[in-house]
Amino acid sequence: MPLAVLVSGGGSNLQSLIDSIEAGRVPARIVLVLANTPDAYGLVRAEKHGLPTAVVPHTAYPDRESHDRDVVAAIRAAGAEAVVLAGYMRLLSPFFIQAFPQRILNIHPALLPAFQGLHGQHQAAEYGVKLAGATVHFVDEELDNGPIIIQAALPTQEGDDGDTLAQRILHLEHRIYPQAVKWLAEGRLQIRKRHVVVDNAPD
Numbered sequence: 001m002p003l004a005v006l007v008s009g010g011g012s013n014l015q016s017l018i019d020s021i022e023a024g025r026v027p028a029r030i031v032l033v034l035a036n037t038p039d040a041y042g043l044v045r046a047e048k049h050g051l052p053t054a055v056v057p058h059t060a061y062p063d064r065e066s067h068d069r070d071v072v073a074a075i076r077a078a079g080a081e082a083v084v085l086a087g088y089m090r091l092l093s094p095f096f097i098q099a100f101p102q103r104i105l106n107i108h109p110a111l112l113p114a115f116q117g118l119h120g121q122h123q124a125a126e127y128g129v130k131l132a133g134a135t136v137h138f139v140d141e142e143l144d145n146g147p148i149i150i151q152a153a154l155p156t157q158e159g160d161d162g163d164t165l166a167q168r169i170l171h172l173e174h175r176i177y178p179q180a181v182k183w184l185a186e187g188r189l190q191i192r193k194r195h196v197v198v199d200n201a202p203d
């Protein structure tokens with residue numbers, strides 16, 4: 001399945017996806033890595049692997065939808081059929097979401113529906129939870145809200161702060177995001193109301 005991966009920063013989740021694809025574990029191709037910030041290190045990672053990149057800076061647009069229209073045009077021009085948000089720090093407009101129905105994935109560094117929004121790991125550390133984790137979900141029109149595909153959890157440790165927790169959660173993210181993309185690429189994800197069902201692998 002041809003994928004577009006959208007980044008705004010370091011792109012370690014992009015890297016784990018690239019590595020999983022190159023190792024033959026995920027039957028997908030990345031046809032575009034797009035950033036809204038020209039200095040996103042994710043772009044460098046993409047170039048190192050010979051992947052096509054694009055920068056569509058949101059600062060050049062008067063509003064969210066006009067930016068999203070150009071982002072969607074770039075994704076379509078690249079031939080991508082699904083969109084993987086990997087640390088893309090932008091809310092998507094309804095226009096964007098409707099352009100790829102049930103074909104946009106996001107990863108959030110908390111066990112949704114807890115700690116939506118920015119810095120989920122830091123919110124969790126501050127709250128004093130005993131279990132923290134990460135969630136991959138379909139994107140819908142509300143922030144960090146769409147149907148959940150996979151979650152992974154870890155126990156917090158005494159002395160954890162937002163940074164130590166974020167680091168350990170990131171390791172979980174690198175495991176579950178490629179897994180979710182694999183299921184998507186294999187056509188095995190079905191959404192029934194809020195529930196995502198993973199079909200058995202074909203024999």
Ligand code: GRF
Nearest residue numbers: 010011012013087107108109
């Ligand atoms: C991750 O923690 C992800 O959950 C969040 O943004 C961070 C991106 O990290 N949405 P990276 O750019 O993939 O390293």
